[in-house]
Every structure is written in structure tokens, then in C-alpha cells.
Amino acid sequence: MKNRWTWHGGGLAAARARFGEGRQPWIDLSTGINPHAWPVPDDMEIDWRRLPCEANLREMERTAALYFGVDPRHLCALPGTETGLRIVSSLLGPEAQYLAPTYRTHEEMFPVSSAVSSASPSNPESGVLILANPNNPDGRHWTRDALLALADNRAEEGWLIVDEAFADSDPTHSLAPDIADHRRLLIFRSFGKFFGLAGLRLGFLLGPEAIVDQMRRKLGAWPISAAAIAIGAAAYADHEWIAATRNRLRRERLRLDEILIGCGYRPMGACPLFTLIATDDAMALFERLAQRAILTRPFDHNPRWLRIGLPESNEALSRLQRALLLD
Numbered sequence: 001m002k003n004r005w006t007w008h009g010g011g012l013a014a015a016r017a018r019f020g021e022g023r024q025p026w027i028d029l030s031t032g033i034n035p036h037a038w039p040v041p042d043d044m045e046i047d048w049r050r051l052p053c054e055a056n057l058r059e060m061e062r063t064a065a066l067y068f069g070v071d072p073r074h075l076c077a078l079p080g081t082e083t084g085l086r087i088v089s090s091l092l093g094p095e096a097q098y099l100a101p102t103y104r105t106h107e108e109m110f111p112v113s114s115a116v117s118s119a120s121p122s123n124p125e126s127g128v129l130i131l132a133n134p135n136n137p138d139g140r141h142w143t144r145d146a147l148l149a150l151a152d153n154r155a156e157e158g159w160l161i162v163d164e165a166f167a168d169s170d171p172t173h174s175l176a177p178d179i180a181d182h183r184r185l186l187i188f189r190s191f192g193k194f195f196g197l198a199g200l201r202l203g204f205l206l207g208p209e210a211i212v213d214q215m216r217r218k219l220g221a222w223p224i225s226a227a228a229i230a231i232g233a234a235a236y237a238d239h240e241w242i243a244a245t246r247n248r249l250r251r252e253r254l255r256l257d258e259i260l261i262g263c264g265y266r267p268m269g270a271c272p273l274f275t276l277i278a279t280d281d282a283m284a285l286f287e288r289l290a291q292r293a294i295l296t297r298p299f300d301h302n303p304r305w306l307r308i309g310l311p312e313s314n315e316a317l318s319r320l321q322r323a324l325l326l327d
Helices: 012-019 054-068 081-087 104-108 144-152 210-217 226-234 239-262 282-290 314-324
Strands: 075-078 095-102 112-117 130-131 160-165 187-191 203-206 276-277 305-309
Touching: 012 282, 054 075, 054 203, 054 226, 075 081, 075 210, 075 226, 081 104, 081 187, 081 203, 081 210, 095 104, 104 112, 104 130, 144 160, 203 210, 239 276, 239 314, 282 305, 282 314
Parallel strands: 095 112, 095 130, 130 160, 160 187
Antiparallel strands: 075 203, 187 203, 276 305
């Protein structure tokens, strides 16, 4: 493994081992996970003794499909999006290109892969092309028309794969309603980021029915836990919480931006769950914050970038502000 801090977010155990416990509790801002998780009811019944019920899984998928705006036959639940991303190459072939910068998984999910600059997404038009919308880590959005053009211009055997892990905050950017059997478009959606329950390991593949059926066969029997089925079904049906959370995340992202600007940084991107700043030595800033028990996310491919997730509380935001203002 390369430097743990630039490998993935969420390395809180490694941070504690490296920097110690400190005088205050650790604040993990290294991921783009909603710090205000969907409240799992205390009385939710989950039968841990029996195998997950297939009928309940299909019902959960129908609820999720309604939420995404896609026909249920075009959707397959996954035991986490990461698993689906790493399986899909066995369905589409060994080669792909991915728009960079982006998730490390996009680079690794096909045996033969190469980067394409995000400044020129219109090329190539053949083969498999992977991108994220909104993108991680810069929070950039692609327009629906631009992405549909990419999908509809794919040559025979070509596919557009869109990772919409952060699309829940603003569903107007999603291509889910445009999924069709004739369109060479696959979409991956994540449950854990917006709903704040990443440990549940639940995601979805959206695509033509033939590809969805192939993915089901790859996953085999009982791919989704009973807990993920029950919680996913209830959360996707909680329209009041979803609407309130979208508004809350937008407000909190604006407040985070105000703090960063006041500390001399320019926030980048439009994803409510995280922001990106540039500084001369991001690793030095990362270590300075870590010494104050605040974990952020640096990048080996750009030593000037530091990604910062939403703080959970005003107290956490104030701690971040004080740490950034220190010499």
C-alpha cells in the first residue's frame, strides 16, 4: 500500500496510531460521508437467524428504483458499490479508460486501464469510459446533455460508466431516468454516503436489463444482508428526511466554505458533502491538522490538494477554523 493518507479516506485507526489520541476527540473529515446519518429506528426488526428474504430484497430494490427514477428491471442491489465496480470488468471486457483525477478504484477496476484528462471527456468515443458525477475529489459536475452525448456516441462494444456515489444531494444531475436497454450506459449508486451509513455496505447497479441480469448471476445467492435490505427499504422511502437532509447539507457546505474563505482558502467544487482546497504544501497542512486530531484527505497525484468533509457539529467546525488559523 502507498501512503495510507493518500490511499483512501477513513483511516482513523492509522491516524490514531501515528499522531496519538490528543487532548480532544478525533474529527474525521477525510471522507465524503454524511455526518448526520439516517436514524435507524430502535425497534426495527431484523431476523439475524435466517437467510435474507429474496422477496424483501426485491421490494427494497423497487423502493430504491422509485427513488432513483428508474424501472426496477434496470436495477440490481450490490453489497457495496466498491464490489460492483470491481466485478463489472468481467461483464464488459478487460480494457477501459477513466477520467482523471478521480477515485482510485476507477483506475484499478479493469485489468488494463488508462487515464483520460477530465478537460476533454468527449474522447475517446470507443471502448469503456468511466467517470464520476459529481467528481471526486474536485466536486465537478458534468451536464446531463454532455453525458448523454458521451453515452449515445459509444461505438459498438463501448460503454459509459457513471459513478453517481455523490448524486443524492442533488438528483437533477443523475442520469438514472435515462437508463434504457438500447443505451450503452451503466450507473453505480451508493447508499452509504448520503444516508451516512457506509458500514451497511449497500449500493446499486443501474443499466440495461441484460447487464443487470449478468450482475445478479455474478453476485450469487443472498448478496445483501438482512440489515441492509430492511434499512435500505425504510430509508429510501423516508422522503421527509431526504428533503430535509438535502437542504441541511447545502447550508452546512456554505458555512464550511465561509470558514475556509475566512482562513484564506478558496473552496472548489459543488458537492455538498465535501470541498477541496489548494495550498502550497497540502501534506504539511494535513499533518498540522492531524496533530490537532483532525483527519483530512491529501492526494499523491496532486500535492497541493486537500479534501475536507463536512464537520458534524458547530463545535467541530470551530475546531477546524482554529486549527487552520494557527501559524
